Amino acid sequence: MFYREAGQFKTDYASDQAVFPILQDRIGIVVIVLAAYSLVLAQNDFLLNAMMIPFLIFTLAAIGLNLLTGYTGLLSLGTGAFMGVGAYSCYKLTTIFPGVNIIIWIIVSGFFAAFIGVIFGLPSLRIKGFYLAVATLAAQFFLEWCFIRIPWLYNYNVSAAIEVPQRELFGVIVTGPRATAETRYLIVLTIVVVMTWMASNIVHGRIGRMWMAVRDMDIAAELMGIRLLPTKLLAFAVSSFYCGVAGAMLVFLWYGGAESTVFSINQSFFVLFMIIIGGLGSLLGSYLGAALIFMLPIVLRFVPPKFGIPVHAATVEHITFMTVGALIVFFLIVEPHGLARLWQIAKQKLRVWPFPY
């Protein structure tokens, strides 16, 4: 009833092919984006720094993996390493060319990640499923090894870590310890919003259909004239680009410095869980998954103190782990296709409410 497209007539195919053909959706998106931007006004460093910035960065990584795994059906465990490629190449670029705008380097580092992604995507023509996951595992271990063993990558720092130098954008400090949470949040948010919009454009067009065709039935896709290897490599490239940008932002706009362990296999699993719980083959799912896996523990940590229950910090930590684990199992049992599907079902229910169908 609240969510009905009745009366919204489409008179041309362009409006029917739109990403959000229903007016309510379009209004909703505008409201959400405006709300996200207005969070800056809250002056709450904790909210921005500990929650929103990492949430958005992980969302971007999740979108990247979702393009590969959810849309093209290629399982990858190399996300962490591809994020690392982005971070390390951004670090090298900005230390070699300090004069260039850091935002440009963050984006350009995505191309480095895309290139590496394509190289490790080459086996995908012959191997599928779990076997491909193992092949991408090779990327994960090899690149992690590079991050440790090639000192040139971290400019021969004694700590073997990359430390983000201070960079300015139009006179405002953007990276480094003196950058404010508000500035970094605005940059992260803008990049993530724009890149989500681009991802949504890609998956709704010809290339998205090619990817999904390869995912659903590669034999029939080949018969449509879709060449499997270029299509899969394109998916690897775009996906790694997203992961690379996410990795660069992770270090430059959140951590402020990182060593190789940040991009370990755990990070890969972390992002993979996000898209499985959020919903494979759904951009919205990437957001929901990142929110559930990343934000829920933080929120839960603040529930007991709010009710005045005095709990030891370590106990809270354990309880959080248990609750999150239980919730993940619960959501997977209720809806194996992820939170995005739950939202779709809810939308359908809203459309027909108060009638059952």
Add this chain to the structure above:
Amino acid sequence: MRAPTGSHIAAGEVLLAVENVSLSFGGVHAIRDVSFDIRKGEIRAIIGPNGAGKTSMLNVINGFYTPQAGQITFKGQTRSKMRPFEAARGGIARTFQNVALFRGMTALDNIMAGRTLRMHRGLFWQIFRYGPAMTEEVEHRLRAEEIIDFLHIQHIRKIQVGRLPYGLQKRVELGRALAMEPDLLLLDEPMAGMNLEEKEDMSRFVLDVNQHFGTTIALIEHDMGVVMDLSDRVVVLDYGQKIADGSPDEVKSNKTVIDAYLGVAH
């Protein structure tokens, strides 16, 4: 819908010729030294008992299998093997015996996927969607809608094909093949598992495709009534060998064919 273009071959001339093709998997000879041709504009049926090598023949024609011997001439070009995407580029479309739709996509997207080869805007334009990519998208959406109208599947265009009943899935699959605007359409048992009414509908579509768009059709079918009514010429395979080739009436009265289907008294 536009008639398929890009072919300089006149109606009635040989569009595709299979010469002395042999295919074996280890010790199993799926096809032995089979030759036949398909003329432009005709409906050519390939029949035979189970395991006769009919589907293998289609797989050879569109490049899934590489024959050990023999050659295929398509539109005047002779080659010993086809590659699937080359076949698609050359204008060969196909449906499958067990429906091979993109199950996670809507009926409309499936048909639009059939137009992939004819769409050319690359990643750069797709990223922005509005502008040239959208113009192209709408242009091809019009073609897709023509096919949707033709097959009477307007009501299911936004439904995921995995959730459609079997008969409609077959229809969407035909639509996806038609979206390629093929010169040669290979139909692998388009009426398998259908009731009489659905078979009649599908027969109508096959005839319409052939007559209105001039598409050449090669058809595998087990329903002899359908085969005899629809096809112009029939080739009969048995144990991988060609045992008969000719008009439906000739084939029907052929002794070897009757023996192959009914068995021989010993």
